[in-house]
Amino acid sequence: RFGAAYRAYRRWAGAVLPRLSRLLWAAGRAGLIPVRVEGRENLPPSGPVILVANHTCYLDPTFLIAAQDRPIRFPTTAEVFRRPLSRWFMGRMGCICVRRYRPDPAAAAAVVAALAAGEVVGFFPERERSFTGSYQGADPGVAAAAARLAVPVIPVGINGGYQFGPRWADTLRRRPVLVRFGAPLDFAGRPPAEVIDRGIRELLDDDPQPRERIAFSPIETRPKLKLPDGVRMVIWPVLALEDWDISRAMARM
DSSP, X not given: OOSHHHHHHHHHHTOSHHHHHHHHHHHHHTTSSOEEEEOGGGSOSSSOEEEEEOOOSTTHHHHHHHTSSSOEEOEEEGGGGSSHHHHHHHHHTTOEEEOTTSOOHHHHHHHHHHHHTTOEEEEOTTXXXXXXXXXXXXXXXXXXXXXXXXXXXXXXXXXXXXXXXOTTOSSOOOOOEEEEEOOOOOOTTSOHHHHHHHHHHTTOOSOSSOHHHHEEOXXXXXXXXXXXXXXXXXXXXXXXXXXXXXXXXXXXX
């Protein structure tokens, strides 16, 4: 009664995740969730697996769950667990509480235990959602941890999440999402972050918002704009910015 099997049973007995996973997967197959999938055969049907994916929308975990039929446990920032209702829901979802920007042995032990039990753990190695939709690169610490765990690491490219709900937007827009699963990564002889970055980038379509499209040259298009030394460009300008001296504003900071 008090062994590992019983603890696993207690964890999943009242969990929402297995039931929700089946529901989301069925909804995706029926077209109710606009998710298409490529490379699902690269995901093992059983056994421990780590998924590493890009992160542009807070619904990315939903897209991953809907793209395949296995429950996925996600390390989730501790801020989400502060409110009683969200703490209860995240616990039932099997999320792993992680304190960001510091070592967290409890979270690391929970990830190891989940993998030892043959579960799927989903990592977003960028650590946070991208503001522009472009892939920001894997955090070296997260990449090194994934490589050391000695389980298959599957790269995933989520295309369309930025158009569905960018980080800076207050509303969601129904847009098609394509989830691509790649082949297991081989970390032999190369830095883990470099391996993960290459694996994810190969599964992504063109940058949804390349820098040259959203940035402008102040010399050509905003002659009144005064930029301090070291500032090359301005992204997301506002009309009032034309008559605003950025140098003076920065000096007051």
